[in-house]
Amino acid sequence: MSDHEPLLSLRSFLDEVDARGELREVRGAHWDLELGAIAELSYRLAMPPALLFRDITGYPSGRVLTGSTGSPGRLGLTLGQGGDHTGESLVQALRGKPTQWAADAKNYPILPVTDAPLLANEITGDKINLLDFPVPRWHAHDGGRFIGTGCLVVTSDPETGVHNGGCYRMEVQDGGRAVTIAAVPGKHGAQHIQAWFDRHGRAPVTVSFGHHPLLLALGGTEVPLGVSELAYAGSVVTNRIPVVLGPDTGLPIPAGSELAIEGWLRPGQVREEGPFGEWTGYYSGARREDLCMEITRLYHRDDPIMLGAPPGRPPHDYSYMRTVMKSAMIHDELVATGVPGVVMAWAHEPAGGRLFVAVSIAQRYAGHARQVGHLTAQLPAVSYMNRYVVVVDDDIDPANLDELMWAMATRTDPADDIEILRRQRGSRLDPMLAPGAPPFTSRAVIDACRPWERLSSFPKVAQSDPGYLSEVRARWFADPGSTTGPGRLR
Ligand SMILES: Cc1cc2nc3c(=O)[nH]c(=O)nc-3n(C[C@H](O)[C@H](O)[C@H](O)COP(=O)(O)O)c2cc1C
Numbered sequence: 180m181s182d183h184e185p186l187l188s189l190r191s192f193l194d195e196v197d198a199r200g201e202l203r204e205v206r207g208a209h210w211d212l213e214l215g216a217i218a219e220l221s222y223r224l225a226m227p228p229a230l231l232f233r234d235i236t237g238y239p240s241g242r243v244l245t246g247s248t249g250s251p252g253r254l255g256l257t258l259g260q261g262g263d264h265t266g267e268s269l270v271q272a273l274r275g276k277p278t279q280w281a282a283d284a285k286n287y288p289i290l291p292v293t294d295a296p297l298l299a300n301e302i303t304g305d306k307i308n309l310l311d312f313p314v315p316r317w318h319a320h321d322g323g324r325f326i327g328t329g330c331l332v333v334t335s336d337p338e339t340g341v342h343n344g345g346c347y348r349m350e351v352q353d354g355g356r357a358v359t360i361a362a363v364p365g366k367h368g369a370q371h372i373q374a375w376f377d378r379h380g381r382a383p384v385t386v387s388f389g390h391h392p393l394l395l396a397l398g399g400t401e402v403p404l405g406v407s408e409l410a411y412a413g414s415v416v417t418n419r420i421p422v423v424l425g426p427d428t429g430l431p432i433p434a435g436s437e438l439a440i441e442g443w444l445r446p447g448q449v450r451e452e453g454p455f456g457e458w459t460g461y462y463s464g465a466r467r468e469d470l471c472m473e474i475t476r477l478y479h480r481d482d483p484i485m486l487g488a489p490p491g492r493p494p495h496d497y498s499y500m501r502t503v504m505k506s507a508m509i510h511d512e513l514v515a516t517g518v519p520g521v522v523m524a525w526a527h528e529p530a531g532g533r534l535f536v537a538v539s540i541a542q543r544y545a546g547h548a549r550q551v552g553h554l555t556a557q558l559p560a561v562s563y564m565n566r567y568v569v570v571v572d573d574d575i576d577p578a579n580l581d582e583l584m585w586a587m588a589t590r591t592d593p594a595d596d597i598e599i600l601r602r603q604r605g606s607r608l609d610p611m612l613a614p615g616a617p618p619f620t621s622r623a624v625i626d627a628c629r630p631w632e633r634l635s636s637f638p639k640v641a642q643s644d645p646g647y648l649s650e651v652r653a654r655w656f657a658d659p660g661s662t663t664g665p666g667r668l669r
Contacts, residue, residue: 287413
């Protein structure tokens, strides 16, 4: 590792992950499907490690990292919460943090620097070739090689100058000379690009392809509009993030980046891209046109590490991160609406952290459960491609699918307790969307709370009193050595 690693260096992060025993090196995998398949198999392990691929077939230098945020310890480290976490303790630690980070971001403007390991190699013009690096073809039916999975695409608001960092898939084009950026209309980066097109006829962009996974977690999650993800990252680590300013565009590139490009997007400068195996668990549909970036400059460290975050049928590379980040943000946004009694929110991983959200509440008044359900369904952190919101009482753990299913099955009358909202914000990635149809979805708000008017008379839950249960547990389950009498059930 270099002596002077910038703040948010991926290499420093990997040293910490390695010290925790959570990093595995993989040598000799092929970039064409094999690397992606190894990563996919690892996501299905009980505690998946981070994988650092090197000596990738045909590429004596250049590395790819997958699984960067796939454990509570690594995600805790990523989010500045320390590495000693279980899933539950990490969620508790994050309570209130997104609100605080967003509010404090203004105190951490980017810190321009002129020296960074990234500047070791600078390539311009015709010599630029993204396929000089081991860009994987991740899934068998992908339309090409996607260099942008864990990337950070930086744009700016042409009026205010505020930066945005978003993670959008990017497919290599023109044999390595160019790259498409698939930012869905409405995403903050897409709004910036359109605003630049309207005012100046082109839009400046920088992209980092390898960086500390904090920038993946923030770039890949709905940080509020108008708050720069780089400033937000500064707020998370309570330090200004050092950046190199691209000489062509003036836009920042994190100084801790391993590999980055800058250049321009222009209206009508498009290439066909996709399909791509996506977070819904399906391929994204037909190949279609998207904006293609003209790359003016490429920078890279020696033997750079690209941050891979391929989606797919869950669990996938970032599904755990998405679930934890979304759950924390939804909880915070819901509390910020002023609605009382919110206990916990959970954005379920098998539904990509978006499609199925559950919230538990302590019911306070008639209509409370529906109010929470409808508010949740429209929160900025939820509105994109959510299909189900379920509200449960506070004796149910919304993160536990068995408990959730029991509440839904026993505390709802489907005719009365499922409300359907139509023409909601969907996604062009929705496997249910008919070809060519605009991306609407309907949405169900399921009130799986006991009916308010029957709270005191609703049938009692058939389980023993918790105090009595712990007495019995101590007497019958606690002594592992005993085979008869107290302790024999252990
Ligand atoms: C690995 C990864 C890939 C993503 N790919 C895309 C994509 O291709 N297009 C898109 O619009 N959003 C994509 N997202 C989701 C966006 O990153 C997310 O909505 C984010 O909030 C966008 O930033 P913005 O809100 O600042 O626009 C991806 C997220 C991750 C983590």
